[in-house]
Amino acid sequence: MSRLTALSVDRYKPALLLLGLFPLARWFWLGWQGELTANPMEFLTRSSGTWALVCLLVTLSVSPIRDVLNQPALVRLRRTCGLFAFFYAALHAITWAWWDQGFVLGLMWRDVIDRPFITVGMLAFLALLVLALTSNQWAMRGLGKRWKRLHRLIYLIGALVILHYWWHKSGKNDYAEVLVYGAVLLVLLAWRLVGPRLIARFRPETKKASAN
Numbered sequence: 001m002s003r004l005t006a007l008s009v010d011r012y013k014p015a016l017l018l019l020g021l022f023p024l025a026r027w028f029w030l031g032w033q034g035e036l037t038a039n040p041m042e043f044l045t046r047s048s049g050t051w052a053l054v055c056l057l058v059t060l061s062v063s064p065i066r067d068v069l070n071q072p073a074l075v076r077l078r079r080t081c082g083l084f085a086f087f088y089a090a091l092h093a094i095t096w097a098w099w100d101q102g103f104v105l106g107l108m109w110r111d112v113i114d115r116p117f118i119t120v121g122m123l124a125f126l127a128l129l130v131l132a133l134t135s136n137q138w139a140m141r142g143l144g145k146r147w148k149r150l151h152r153l154i155y156l157i158g159a160l161v162i163l164h165y166w167w168h169k170s171g172k173n174d175y176a177e178v179l180v181y182g183a184v185l186l187v188l189l190a191w192r193l194v195g196p197r198l199i200a201r202f203r204p205e206t207k208k209a210s211a212n
């Protein structure tokens with residue numbers, strides 16, 4: 001396969017943008033059709049949480065896919081995927097603040113303190129916020145080497161979100177989906193540890209490209 005250039009990868013960005021907006025468009029369509037279930041806010045809270053997690057896992061998959069296909073320019077799609085993860089997580093947090101807590105700060109604070117699964121979700125969200133705010137050239141230049149270290153937080157965020165999801169499901173005896181998402185995260189984490197070494201062994205000339 002020939003190497004994709006930065007320019008050719010950038011041509012896929014509008015398609016990625018449309019794909020990322022698909023869940024939002026689907027909610028509008030379901031709302032228009034009156035099919036947001038009997039409890040629309042609960043549906044939107046769950047659906048936005050699920051899409052935030054999916055986008056997070058897609059973001060974490062970009063580097064392994066880049067390494068396996070030996071296409072360094074694919075990394076240019078990572079930021080857009082990460083920003084979509086933040087976008088859906090923010091909508092998820094807003095539906096909780098609105099529907100569950102009526103936007104009353106005191107109630108929101110109590111819920112964060114009282115329910116461990118909300119505490120963990122909030123931690124994940126705040127960490128995502130930091131990554132979203134530093135996902136620009138200006139922050140990259142300003143933070144230098146620390147930028148890469150900071151953005152490794154994404155693996156911790158993934159683990160926190162799986163814990164949040166698992167906690168939410170505990171007591172309902174319904175762990176099938178959490179286990180699938182957890183397994184995907186585990187594979188991606190394992191790749192982070194062994195992937196670059198495997199690439200270096202089987203394709204020594206690309207050792208450098210798989211280092212981040």
Ligand code: HEM
Nearest residue numbers: 042045046049050052053089093096121122124125161165
């Ligand atoms: C401000 C932080 C957060 C709060 C307050 C929060 C709150 C909630 C609540 C209340 C639910 C239960 C919804 C229901 O059953 O009606 C939930 C479920 C969930 N949340 Fe969060 N969450 C937060 C952060 C996150 C983040 C950052 C992610 C992902 C990136 C996430 C992913 C999920 C998932 C996947 C579910 C399960 C959805 C399902 O049952 O199908 N949450 N969250």
